[in-house]
Amino acid sequence: xxxxxxxVRPWNRRWSSGAVYVSFLFFTFVVLLPVYxxxxxxxxxxxxxxxxxxxxxxxxxxxxxxxxxxxxPFLDYVRNSVVFALATTLVTLVVSFLAAYAFxxxxxxxxxxxxxxxxxxxxxxxxxxxxxxxxxxxxxxxLDTIAGITLVLSSALAPFxxxxxxxxxxxxxxxxxxxxxxxxxxxxxxxxxxxxxxxRPALVTMGLINFINAWNNLLYPxxxxxxxxxxxxxxxxxxxxxGYSPWGKPWELIMAVGVTMTIPVxxxxxxxxRAIVRGLTGGAIK
Amino acid sequence: MHQAxxxxxxxxxxxxxxxxxxxxxxxxxxxFLLLIAPAFLLRITTAAYPILQTIYLSFTNLNLLRxxxxxxxxxxxxxxxxxxxxxxxxxxxxxxxxxxxxxxLIVGMLVALLLNAAFFGRGFARTINLIPWAIxxxxxxxxxxxxxxxxxxxxxxxxxxxxxxxxxxxxxxxSARIAVILVHVWKDAPFMAFIFLAGLQGVPLDLxxxxxxxxxxxxxxxxxxxxxxxxxxxxxxxxxxxxxSLGSFDxxxxxxxxxxxxxxxxxxxxxxxxxxxxxxxxFASAISVVLLLVVAxxxxxGLWLFRRSEVSY
Numbered sequence: 001x002x003x004x005x006x007x008v009r010p011w012n013r014r015w016s017s018g019a020v021y022v023s024f025l026f027f028t029f030v031v032l033l034p035v036y037x038x039x040x041x042x043x044x045x046x047x048x049x050x051x052x053x054x055x056x057x058x059x060x061x062x063x064x065x066x067x068x069x070x071x072x073p074f075l076d077y078v079r080n081s082v083v084f085a086l087a088t089t090l091v092t093l094v095v096s097f098l099a100a101y102a103f104x105x106x107x108x109x110x111x112x113x114x115x116x117x118x119x120x121x122x123x124x125x126x127x128x129x130x131x132x133x134x135x136x137x138x139x140x141x142x143l144d145t146i147a148g149i150t151l152v153l154s155s156a157l158a159p160f161x162x163x164x165x166x167x168x169x170x171x172x173x174x175x176x177x178x179x180x181x182x183x184x185x186x187x188x189x190x191x192x193x194x195x196x197x198x199x200r201p202a203l204v205t206m207g208l209i210n211f212i213n214a215w216n217n218l219l220y221p222x223x224x225x226x227x228x229x230x231x232x233x234x235x236x237x238x239x240x241x242x243g244y245s246p247w248g249k250p251w252e253l254i255m256a257v258g259v260t261m262t263i264p265v266x267x268x269x270x271x272x273x274r275a276i277v278r279g280l281t282g283g284a285i286k
Numbered sequence: 287m288h289q290a291x292x293x294x295x296x297x298x299x300x301x302x303x304x305x306x307x308x309x310x311x312x313x314x315x316x317x318f319l320l321l322i323a324p325a326f327l328l329r330i331t332t333a334a335y336p337i338l339q340t341i342y343l344s345f346t347n348l349n350l351l352r353x354x355x356x357x358x359x360x361x362x363x364x365x366x367x368x369x370x371x372x373x374x375x376x377x378x379x380x381x382x383x384x385x386x387x388x389x390x391l392i393v394g395m396l397v398a399l400l401l402n403a404a405f406f407g408r409g410f411a412r413t414i415n416l417i418p419w420a421i422x423x424x425x426x427x428x429x430x431x432x433x434x435x436x437x438x439x440x441x442x443x444x445x446x447x448x449x450x451x452x453x454x455x456x457x458x459x460x461s462a463r464i465a466v467i468l469v470h471v472w473k474d475a476p477f478m479a480f481i482f483l484a485g486l487q488g489v490p491l492d493l494x495x496x497x498x499x500x501x502x503x504x505x506x507x508x509x510x511x512x513x514x515x516x517x518x519x520x521x522x523x524x525x526x527x528x529x530x531s532l533g534s535f536d537x538x539x540x541x542x543x544x545x546x547x548x549x550x551x552x553x554x555x556x557x558x559x560x561x562x563x564x565x566x567x568x569f570a571s572a573i574s575v576v577l578l579l580v581v582a583x584x585x586x587x588g589l590w591l592f593r594r595s596e597v598s599y
Contacts, residue, residue, distance in 0.1 A: 031414050033433070131339075273413050
């Protein structure tokens with residue numbers, strides 16, 4: 001009776017759940033420390049950032065955001081970022097969905113090879129093409145426009161999106177479309193009435209991932225935009241960093257731009273964690 | 287080829303082969319091509335054609351500021367490898383990829399085991415695990431730079447309170463490199479954790495039961511069951527991630543701007559500097575080609591690992 005497993009287990013379990021909680025706390029601390037520091041600095045009066053001992057919880061103020069609006073065309077940058085991210089998401093989804101449907105449903109000689117060429121093209125490093133892209137955009141008069149960076153980034157995001165969407169469309173039973181075809185539905189009707197509703201979870205997932213990728217993108221706006229009419233927040237944070245205040249870098253302003261850029265992605269993550277993870281792992285997490 | 291086409295024309299009663307195919311198949315092929323056309327048009331104009339251009343430009347001395355544009359053969363390449371900035375960037379790029387990948391695999395696995403354990407707060411842990419992935423890399427770079435600021439940063443302040451030592455992260459090349467690697471791990475390990483977690487959830491529980499009955503301890507179960515099963519997914523997704531990060535410079539741009547000197551510069555940053563900031567298009571293109579070769583080598587190693595991991599179970 002004494003060496004019954006039940007006698008041993010409670011001790012064992014208590015010990016291991018203790019270890020789990022210690023690691024959980026450590027994990028939470030490490031993940032959230034930079035976020036806390038950023039929020040704290042963005043809400044602090046500038047003078048509070050250069051006090052020792054450090055001020056952990058300064059009296060919060062929105063002064064830094066007001067300064068940004070007054071000194072840089074901050075609202076323009078916010079608008080540009082929103083337009084750029086939404087447009088890129090839309091273009092990527094439409095273009096990828098059409099191609100993914102073709103790969104998943106239509107028999108065509110060599111379609112497997114064509115698809116893998118497309119998917120593998122995502123291995124090309126983005127930065128390896130910026131010099132020619134600069135010249136191409138310039139000759140198309142798309143330099144310093146949101147349309148230009150939207151096209152370039154949509155193209156970069158399409159291969160992964162196609163790859164994930166193909167596996168999702170393949171999971172939709174073909175009988176539904178077949179029935180629609182027999183009923184005489186056109187391709188457009190099949191897309192709008194059947195495929196889009198049925199693959200909506202996959203479209204939402206890839207929409208979220210592409211939105212976050214576009215919102216966070218630095219390379220293309222930094223390389224191809226020069227005026228406030230097309231610069232995004234990611235460019236603006238590098239410019240605020242390049243500025244000097246009398247006592248060094250204007251960290252309260254840099255962190256205020258950082259917080260502005262972080263709020264939308266954190267909100268998306270909080271509300272659609274499962275959908276995002278499903279897409280990141282190519283549908284492997286249920 | 288030409289002859290085959292011609293004979294086909296004759297054989298099908300004067301009709302070309304394509305017309306001899308049934309109307310339904312023809313329509314299907316046209317539809318296929320129409321549907322993939324937008325994606326391929328984008329890829330060809332913004333990836334395939336530019337990459338060929340990059341290779342061509344690497345043989346020229348195109349420079350917008352000096353106004354030169356001649357074909358100079360391979361002359362850029364010795365210049366690239368003799369360039370101090372490029373050499374430092376190349377060695378740090380390799381150092382960063384190797385060390386951060388190894389650390390991310392280890393940390394990612396540990397985090398995945400935590401996220402897979404049953405405890406109160408797991409949902410919260412899984413949600414915040416997405417934050418490092420979702421936060422813009424450039425913002426993470428600046429946030430850590432400020433967190434590590436030698437005068438008013440939180441971490442040096444705490445180090446000073448505890449040990450009395452003065453921590454200076456970004457002036458010494460070695461500590462700056464360590465900082466870049468660790469922040470890279472902070473940013474990317476959570477992504478690896480989700481990949482591992484997906485693998486862990488796919489492992490059938492009865493395998494563990496069977497192993498337990500056979501007397502395998504926790505470490506054996508992890509090494510012989512869990513790891514082989516999660517490896518293929520890890521390598522594919524990890525590879526995409528590594529290749530993706532080879533082509534980007536956001537983190538060092540925010541964290542160190544490649545400094546001190548060029549100690550933490552990466553190839554991608556050198557391409558951007560030489561090309562977009564100094565308009566040395568030919569020289570920058572040659573660095574791009576070097577970067578392409580690095581990506582190809584990393585990709586080949588990844589594929590080799592993937593093959594091996596598939597065989598092993």
